[in-house]
Amino acid sequence: MKKILLYGTLVVLFSCSGVKRTQEALNSGNYWTAINKAIANIAENKAKKSNQPFIVMLEDAYQKNMDREIQHINFLKKEGNPANYETIFKTYERLKSVQQQIRPLLPLRITDENRKAQFSFKNYDAQIIASKEKLSNYLYTNAVGLLEGGITKTDFRQAYDDLTYLQEISPDYKDVRQRTDEAYQKGLDY
Numbered sequence: 001m002k003k004i005l006l007y008g009t010l011v012v013l014f015s016c017s018g019v020k021r022t023q024e025a026l027n028s029g030n031y032w033t034a035i036n037k038a039i040a041n042i043a044e045n046k047a048k049k050s051n052q053p054f055i056v057m058l059e060d061a062y063q064k065n066m067d068r069e070i071q072h073i074n075f076l077k078k079e080g081n082p083a084n085y086e087t088i089f090k091t092y093e094r095l096k097s098v099q100q101q102i103r104p105l106l107p108l109r110i111t112d113e114n115r116k117a118q119f120s121f122k123n124y125d126a127q128i129i130a131s132k133e134k135l136s137n138y139l140y141t142n143a144v145g146l147l148e149g150g151i152t153k154t155d156f157r158q159a160y161d162d163l164t165y166l167q168e169i170s171p172d173y174k175d176v177r178q179r180t181d182e183a184y185q186k187g188l189d190y
Contacts, residue, residue, distance in 0.1 A: 019053045031065035055108045059117045085135035092128045136173050139166040156187035
């Protein structure tokens with residue numbers, strides 16, 4: 001009997017600590033951690049009664065994260081600095097990624113409130129493509145400028161890094177392969 005009571009107490013403590021940690025992450029503004037912990041718990045068994053708090057926290061963390069990320073993107077766009085294109089591109093990709101992680105779990109039912117959890121999904125494909133094109137153009141222009149006006153090996157190496165990254169996100173972009181080889185050769189130490 002004592003073993004059963006001890007085991008039951010440990011189960012309750014561990015399950016509460018998971019909810020508590022997720023709630024702390026949510027309250028501190030660490031929405032990615034809250035989302036990931038909630039998804040991990042819900043994915044095990046979404047109908048389990050002890051996972052109900054995770055569903056509510058996932059709904060809340062998703063909405064707060066989406067609002068914050070969109071505000072950040074809008075700020076970066078208003079700033080008009082081309083160096084922000086990478087951040088904008090990656091942020092849109094993260095927003096899409098979260099949606100793709102939540103989508104298989106749907107529908108999620110909140111039994112205490114007798115409703116389904118609400119997630120406002122948006123299609124970010126057009127924004128991802130547009131920001132990727134702007135980023136690709138920026139990287140290419142910057143790298144070509146470094147190749148043509150570069151003085152030090154560091155300039156050529158920076159151009160090589162930019163072109164390598166450009167090849168990762170946009171293979172077959174203009175003459176990137178030739179430019180990458182050129183930057184590599186100019187950046188070598190003999």
